[in-house]
Structures are given as C-alpha cells and as structure tokens.
Amino acid sequence: MQGSSFSSSDVAHLTDRRPSVTPERLVAQLVPPPTFADVSFDTYRPDPAEPTQAAAVEACRRFCAQALERRAGKKKLFGKREVLPGVGIYLDGGFGVGKTHLLASSYYEVGGDDVKRAFATFGELTQLAGVFGFVECIDLLADYALVCIDEFELDDPGNTTLISRLLSALVEKGVSVAATSNTLPEQLGEGRFAAQDFLREINTLAAMFTTVRIEGPDYRHRGLPPAPEPLSDDEVAQRAADVPGATLDDFDALCAHLATMHPSRYLTLIEGVSEVFLTGVHPLDDQNVALRLVSLTDRLYDAGIPVVASGAKLDTVFSDEMLAGGFRKKYLRATSRLLALTAAGQTGRAIT
Structure with a gap:
C-alpha cells in the first residue's frame, strides 16, 4: 500500500x-482488566431515569465496608480476633448497565497495601481451582478480604459443585464475595444442564448473596x-x-x-x-x-x-x-x- x-x-x-500460563501468572492476573483500571464509584454515572443504578452504587459501598469489617474480625480476649463469615453481593442486570464497573470499583474500594483481594472471570476462577487444586485454592485465597467474580455462570454440573464448595469454604474463612451476572442466583444453570439435580448447590450459592438488580439500556x-x-x-x-x-x-x-x-x-x-x-x-x-x-x-x-x-x-x-x-x-x-x-x-x- x-x-x-x-x-x-x-x-x-x-x-x-x-x-x-504459569500458576504464578494466573495469580498475577487476578486484577481488573485494563479497561477498568481507573474506575471508582465516583466515576460511575448512574442514569437518572434508572434509580436502581444509583441504588446499586450505595449497596456496593455498604458491602465494601462490611467486607472490611468481616475481614478484621471480632475482638476477643487478649487482643485476639474471631474470624467472621464473609458477606456476598450479586449484581444482576442486563448488558452494559455498568455491573463490571461497579465490581472493579468494589475491588479498589476494599484495596490497600495490607488488604488482599482478587478479581477474576468465572472461567478464570474455575481454572485457578483446576491448576492449584481445590484445597490449595482455598488456602491461596483464605486470607483475602474480597473475591470479585465477573459474569458468574454455571455451564456444567462439575463447575456448579466446585464453585459452590469453594465459595462456601472461603466465606466461612471471612472472605467476602462480589459477583456480576445476567442471571439470578437461583436460576443459574437453567437451560444448560439438569439444574434440578443440583438444586442444593445452586441454593447454597444463592444463599450467600444479597441480590442487587440494576436496570437500564446497554450503554x-x-x-x-x-x-x-x-x-x-x-x-x-x-x-x-x-x-x-x-x-x-x-x-x-x-x-x-x-x-x-x-x-x-x-x-x-x-x-x-x-x-x-x-x-x-x-x-x-x-x-x-x-x-x-x-x-x-x-x-x-x-x-x-x-x-x-x-x-x-x-x-x-x-x-x-x-x-x-x-x-x-x-x-x-x-x-x-x-x-x-x-x-x-x-x-x-x-x-x-
């Protein structure tokens, strides 16, 4: 030319x-993607015509404060602290309403030099468990304050059982979980496999989260x-x-x-x-x-x-x-x- x-x-x-991809690289990748490297709750622009968007920002702020409180634990005698179970928030909404923006903002809000947190797609999280092993993955993330999961989806029974057990164990250890999806927690897996056979796992997942619905057109x-x-x-x-x-x-x-x-x-x-x-x-x-x-x-x-x-x-x-x-x-x-x-x-x- x-x-x-x-x-x-x-x-x-x-x-x-x-x-x-080495195991070390997988861990290093547990951060928000480049397009969300500089976001915050303050840079999110709620649509005035969609009040659920502004409400979602406030819900995420409260969740972040709770996540830090839970990670800090409850004071006991002699200066020791009792680990409190983590909390969960589930951002449900259509395409392009800013769910990932709010998820990444939560990651940064909880951040700090002495606070561990992770950001992964659902596929990356299942891959992490596959590479490190189930028990080792729990050990890896057990002292994190927050695990963010973007586009939470259950495409097969194996993933349903794996993620249900993994997140249950992490929440018990004080890890809070934030997730985004286009499907309500209790409807995960519908149309993909015989979800009724895995209702216990799906209901366990649903019980971990407070669902926040975000309405609006695709920005x-x-x-x-x-x-x-x-x-x-x-x-x-x-x-x-x-x-x-x-x-x-x-x-x-x-x-x-x-x-x-x-x-x-x-x-x-x-x-x-x-x-x-x-x-x-x-x-x-x-x-x-x-x-x-x-x-x-x-x-x-x-x-x-x-x-x-x-x-x-x-x-x-x-x-x-x-x-x-x-x-x-x-x-x-x-x-x-x-x-x-x-x-x-x-x-x-x-x-x-």
Whole structure:
C-alpha cells in the first residue's frame, strides 16, 4: 500500500502464537482488566431515569465496608480476633448497565497495601481451582478480604459443585464475595444442564448473596450506529498492514486455533496486540466454537482491542438457534461487545 512502511507479509497472526500460563501468572492476573483500571464509584454515572443504578452504587459501598469489617474480625480476649463469615453481593442486570464497573470499583474500594483481594472471570476462577487444586485454592485465597467474580455462570454440573464448595469454604474463612451476572442466583444453570439435580448447590450459592438488580439500556449502544458493513478481505489486509502491533487472521483458522488451548490462555494470546483484523467471518453452527469465540471476545473487550472484519457482520455470528438456547445471554453479551469493538475499529472511538 503506497505510503505505508508495512506490507501484508509483515502482519502478525494470532494463529502463530502458542501461549502458556504459569500458576504464578494466573495469580498475577487476578486484577481488573485494563479497561477498568481507573474506575471508582465516583466515576460511575448512574442514569437518572434508572434509580436502581444509583441504588446499586450505595449497596456496593455498604458491602465494601462490611467486607472490611468481616475481614478484621471480632475482638476477643487478649487482643485476639474471631474470624467472621464473609458477606456476598450479586449484581444482576442486563448488558452494559455498568455491573463490571461497579465490581472493579468494589475491588479498589476494599484495596490497600495490607488488604488482599482478587478479581477474576468465572472461567478464570474455575481454572485457578483446576491448576492449584481445590484445597490449595482455598488456602491461596483464605486470607483475602474480597473475591470479585465477573459474569458468574454455571455451564456444567462439575463447575456448579466446585464453585459452590469453594465459595462456601472461603466465606466461612471471612472472605467476602462480589459477583456480576445476567442471571439470578437461583436460576443459574437453567437451560444448560439438569439444574434440578443440583438444586442444593445452586441454593447454597444463592444463599450467600444479597441480590442487587440494576436496570437500564446497554450503554455501549448509546449513540452507536448499527453494526458496520464488513470490508472486503483485501481492505482488511491493507488496513492491518498499516497498524503497528495488529494481527490478521482467517476467521476459521483462528477458531480452530482457539480449540488448541484452554480459554485461560486467551488473555496471553492477545497480549501486546493493538488491533485484531479478521477475514472470512461467517455465522457459526458449532456451539463449542461459538463459546470459545465468546471467551475471546470477552478478553478483547476487557483489553480494549478493536476489531475489523470482512465477511458477515459480527452481530450475525451467533445463529437464531443458538440465541434461543441455554447460552442465549452469553451470546447476547458477546454480540453487544463485538458491536462496540467493531465500532471502535471503524471509527477509532475508544472502547468504554
């Protein structure tokens, strides 16, 4: 391309990357993503038309104060303290109402040099337990004041039992838990597996939390145009060649590559990437492929990495059949985030 110091052959490919994640890296990743690195309760802007948003801020502030009180414990004789069980808050609401903003704000509000806390997606938390082992994971987090879990979801019976036992043990040890989700605690697992067979675990989880409902429209779509018209393959390749730090991949090749690694590695996969360019995007018919794309989309959104694509519009990737199934809310969240990512890729607008 004339005037460019890059050629298409210079562009890197995600499919060439083989990331690995050490246990130490998993622990180091237990912080809010870059797009929420500077948030606070004061920077949250409640919609005046949605009073539940301002109420959620106050509920989170109270929760943080309680979490610190519980971690400090109750004074006993001779200066000793009795550990008090942790508390839980569950932020339930639609897409783009600021749940993750409030979750990250809670993380920072409880923070301090001598206060341990963790921030993880639900998938990262289950991966942490898998890598360290159940008992070791409890030992690792037992002296934390707060564990924040973004997009709490139960996709299979094993995760239901694991997370129920893990959080129960942590709460008993004085760890408070804050979570976000698009599904009420007592409805976790519905439509995904035989949830009625795991009602005890689900009810145990529900009993840990005070649910705070947040209403409102998706802020990511305020003022945004519809999904942009896709570029041609050649246009995508040419634009990728002009962006230092960009990657260029065929959609099917990337989807196949994602299948070769655990989703916990996706964050490392996109590390240092400035913009993702995709060619040949098309609707998916395999749910396993679709769920891996959801995980990658979440990591791209958290890192604020724009996406530019050719082929089908990115808001058509998940079929009507998929949107009617048990993972509907996951696919809708991913679509919402893909719209924001592609709008940023087309206009240069920052992802917020």
